[in-house]
Amino acid sequence: MRQVDVVQFGDHLCGWGEGLCWDPDTQLLHLVDCLRNVRGETTLDAPDDLRLIPTPTLPTKVLLSDKADRHLIVLDDGIFAMAETADAYGQVADMPQASSGRFNDATVDPAGRIITGNLGLKANTDGSYWSWQGDGGAGNWSTIATKKGNANGPCFSNDGRTLYFADSPTGNILRYDYDPETGTASNETVFANTFELGGGPDGAAIDTDGYLWSALFGGGVIARYAPDGTLDGTIAVPVRNPTDIVFAGPNLDRMIVVSAMEQPTDDREPSPLAGASFEITGAGVTGLPIGKVRL
Template identity: 25%
Template sequence: MRGIDVLMAINMAPEPPRFADIKAAVGLPNGTLHRLLAALIRRQLIRYDSHNKRYLTGSRVFDLARRTLDQSQVLRAARPELARLARLLGRPVCLCLADAGEIFVIDYEDPDATQSRVVRLWPRLAASDCAAGLAMLANLPADQRPALPTGGADLGLFRALGYATHLAARGGASAAAAICDDKGIPLAAISVAFDGSAAAPETLHEAGRLLAEAAHRAEANFGVSVATPAIVTEAPGPVPDSLTDHATGRDFMGENPVWSARDGRLYWLDILAPALRSLAPQSGHNTHRILPRVIGGLALAMDGRMIHLGQGGIFTHDPASGSQNLLLDPEPELPDNRFNTAAVDPGGCLWAGTMSLRNRPGTGALYRITPELGVRRVIGPVGLPKNCAFSPDGRQLYYTDGARKAILRHDLDIKSGSIGPEQILFSATSDSGLPNGIACDSEGMIWVAMLGGWSVWRLDPQGRVERRVALPVPMPTAVTLGGADMRRLFITSTYLRLPPGYSTIAPRSGNLFSIPVDIPGQPVRIFGGKA
């Protein structure tokens, strides 16, 4: 304990202390203090500046801090929301944790990219003296709340609102929303502070609503109801030399890649940024457009626009202007649901599933939308539906159910959209990873991204494994076939839900990859077009 006291005295000093300063802080005899300092130096927890005769924090402390942050699942879950909110609000947004009745900042995002490497320090505050603390207190059961003064704050109101506000006695204000686990217990809070001139009540409450939405999404990122997928020990063989890393930048969660033969580009989503991504493979030119809402599904439309599916329904998207217009919302009574990945069948109809924003299985359904915007609920409830794929003749429908860890198959009448009884095509095992995004090639084989399995697999129509392709990342998310001759398999991935430590083991997680294949994909299908 005395060694910890010495380490704390050095780390918490307003400037690097001398021997006398440390002795005054901890009250130890000279000999004892010299021995403790020498032991801390040997372990690189502190270092001694012989020129100025002062003691400083050692490199091992920074290494421990980095590893702690890398292992924080709630930090990884909140980081996309911090970045998005900082851009939206135009001011730093913080992620806060509670510790012994106090609140401290564990991470932040600055709207000014030039400040991204600036080290900021925020003081620890009493939980009752900031919005982050009040938001977390409001979400604790009454019998678990510590006996802290709240300055008359209405915790019940904050709980009902989904966010808390706080006016500081010294001027300025803050708003915050708690990130909770599946039992409703707060894990952290996302917070933003305003100075006195920007602290109008309308400003605080508008920020509060945005923070509450962000915390809600972070809970889904964290997967409070769904465990982080287990990662198999190693890839099923060496990574092929033909694999291309397109160096488009890491996605929080890349999903729903779609090849556009019209402009020779691949489009895909980073659903948690949220952003629309694109790549011209020949030139390497890539784009990153921030979207106004969470979008989980993507398809091409006949008029050159795109179809975006996500929170709030199905939208048209103009790639030139970035504008979105609502087409329809099949589930207006389920505001906590969103659309997931989408696909177009050989008849030009759009198929997409819905799921809970919090990843809670069983709240969604699988829909078929005709070009005339007729909507049919084909299957429901569904656990956690992923994208559909179709056999070349349109007589087989495949889709992945994440909750059941399986790829399912149905006979399909392409004209009516009617389906036959369910058949299980493939079920995950302890050493396979989880089937996620799928695509069907022109031979009727099914390519599948094995989440947690360091690989993509090619299955035959009976579910037998025909080929495994190893990847340098454990969490591929989705696949599609594209390129000028449709003989390139594009693979998206994620780094957000990596287990602790895997950011170092697999640093390319979140990148876009591709490999050449012998059998081409099916012709590109467009919503409203006929095969």
């Protein structure tokens, strides 16, 4: 991997930054702060002008939709249409009946389905992955996988036929064969395990070469994996807990990373930049656009 630079992006510190989303239509970068129940939006040229908007419950991800005036946000108890005040969010879909715990990370498949899952704190237990397909009304949920630990970093290959999901408690990034026409996933395999790098896989993004970039929570690095699952390289960031990464900008060539707070350990104090956002420059790669939810 070529020489890169990591610079702080804006001066805001999140309690638990997550859920990055780039909107190419408005040229706005969206993020959430899970700890403080707020979402934020800013431009790439003026990141210090981050606008914070309260959410009614814990937010985890902002999603674009095919309705220009109706973007969505994943909250801990359902999918909601975004609003300017905490009491105005309108529910689009509740959680699946078989779910336990809260929603976590999410993405959109090539057909406009929401791909998401819930937070299970133990490996191979109560976590599940699902897809939601809108039908102009309530829509419906379909199960992708069960007995997982945590739903993180869902993303698709260039052709939309490979789905990746990070099961953070196991350290595994999982790979599925995916049918965009039916929304079904099959042939689960372990694409990579990140524990050898000192952290668990969190948010992720795919570049136009088909390589997967994963933020390693606890590991202080962004790891890049080749399409065959081999490690291509890592980029160190000045915080222990990077949580998500997104390709942004008109050409999708600006890489933004968010992070979360840190707890002191016996041999390490929290970084003063814990919770900050960063931009990775010099990587020389571009990303894939994220789809829009079909409502």
